[in-house]
Amino acid sequence: MGNEDVEQNVPVQSVKPATNPYGLTDKYSVEKSGFRKSFGRKEVLFFSICSVIGLDTIGIIAAAGPEAISWMAVLAIVFLIPTAMVIAELSSTFTYQGGPYMWTRLAFGRFAGSISAAISWFKSPIWFGGVLTLVAVATAETFFMSGTRMSEFSFYRFALAFIWLGIIATNLSFRVGKWVPTLGALARLIVIPFFTVTVIVFGIANGLRGVAFADFGLSFEGFLAAISIIMLAFLGLENVSAASDEMTHAKRDLPYAAFRTSALAIILYGIPIMTVLLVLPVNQVTGLTGFVDALKSAFTVYGGSIAEDGTVTLSGAGIYLGVFAGVLIILAVFASGVSWLMSTNRTLAMSCFDGAGPLWLAHTNPRYGTPVRINNVTGFIASAILIVGYRFVDGDTAKYLGVVISFAIAMTLVTYLLLFPAFWILRNKYPDVHRPYRVPAHRTVSIWLTAMVAFALLQILTPGFGDAWFSDAYRPAGWVGDQGRLYYLVQLAALALIILKAATFWVIGRFNRRRVAISESEAEQADIN
Secondary structure, three states: OOHHHOOOOOOHHHOOHHHOOOOOOHHHHHHHHOOOOOEOHHHHHHHHHHHHOOHHHHHHHHHOOHHHHHHHHHHHHHHHHHHHHHHHHHHHHOOOOOHHHHHHHHHHOHHHHHHHHHHHHHHHHHHHHHHHHHHHHHHHHHHOOOOOOOOHHHHHHHHHHHHHHHHHHHHOOHHHHOHHHHHHHHHHHHHHHHHHHHHHHHHHHHOOOOOOHHHOOOOHHHHHHHHHHHHHHHOOOOHHHHHHHHEOOHHHHHHHHHHHHHHHHHHHHHHHHHHHHHHOOHHHOOOOOHHHHHHHHHHHHHOEEEOOOOOEEEOOHHHHHHHHHHHHHHHHHHHHHHHHHHHHHHHHHHHHHOOOOOHHHHOOOOOOOOOHHHHHHHHHHHHHHHHHHHHHOOOOHHHHHHHHHHHHHHHHHHHHHHHHHHHHHHHHHOOOOOOOOOOOOHHHHHHHHHHHHHHHHHHHHOOOOOOOOOOHHHOOOOOOOOHHHHHHHHHHHHHHHHHHHHHHHHHHHHHHHHHHHHHHHHHHHHHHO
8 A cells, every 4th residue: 555655676775866766755855864963872772771661561560460471571582582683674774764654654655654653653642641641640659748649730730740841852952852861761770770679688578478489370361461561561662763864873773772672671671570579469569650669668678667558658768769769760751751752753753754744743943953843742632631531530540541551552553563564575675775684584573573463452452352352351450340341442432533643644745745746847847838
């Protein structure tokens, strides 16, 4: 579909730059040539770490139980590593600004590229305003307010400030804005090892109160329940490729970041989740604030106590270390959101410049080189999602988080349904393009990853398919019984609406391209006359 938008299979090395082998619009080429190279190897790696390794995900996976960590180890081998290989080849071969859009667009045409870019963008404000902001609120309540819940006014004040500080960061040039993911990555590299050591000390002092090693088995039911959550943990390796033309050595640094981020993800997810499950009582590990609650409980070894009902009270050094950890967690969560916004907003902007979306939306600030209009629109959407969603569930954050996480995962998986087949198509379509890194058995890898993504998406839309289809055991927290019907309706209706909007973006972009073509044709005719 849309293959008419991609020109002949002309190898890049054999043509002159002016021949434009990929049929890029003049607007895209102009924008592409104007980016400043201010993104080095370390910044690329830190950006990638922030996109993939999320502190909020640790609690979500731990809450899924011991089988989740077992399946995570399996999927790290059969999904994460092959995904890193695919991203390494694509990002080092087709190093274009808005990388994920370009890969899909070159393989299937502008329509598929537009759908991919728009859906990925729509997901980001949902994730930022609907999940990460709530984790930041919960962290502030836990460590800065001694567990007291914010008033409704304080909640909106804190949450909206969190969102709009993120928008300001995305509006800054990469030369300045890159420090947000850099600091966020460093925060992870400090707080996760510190947390792991603290939990081990807590276990030595109080004994193991979590699950036993015998509970870390593998079952089909556990696989169905955990696959979409684990996919969430491993997604995002392609994000940094959205800024390829702002990197000093993209072809060298992007594969470097993909492989090292994958290795760090296995370590920084696996070890803390394992220690949480082994040491802390299972009923204390919740999805929304699992990492935060576990950290607070473990910090009682520095000062504090845990009541019989599970209430945690910090004292002495525990209070100060809790505040320190709270700051690091909020910084890490904030950087995750900013990294995703920087990526998806740049990708959408380049798709618009290439005639696959509304051109007015892609306006770039000439001083900073950032898509400020998309960034600001994203801020308004994230704010609306936060306010409307919170009111919709009457402040029930567990129910809110369940539907938002599921929807965000579903939207991301849809884009991967296009990306993994695009990898195979591009290998065959442009066989002579120089590839600094090549994936062996590319057809098998492409088919395998596409099938896994399709199955994970099926579990999001129809939880429990293959076992107890639509049963309460597979639904997100808070959505049980008759409420499950509302959950399915919300999921399907929202996904259909987003796809419809994405298709509308392509229609607008196609109209703009035709208008430009007509104007150029009229100008040429006038010159002839």
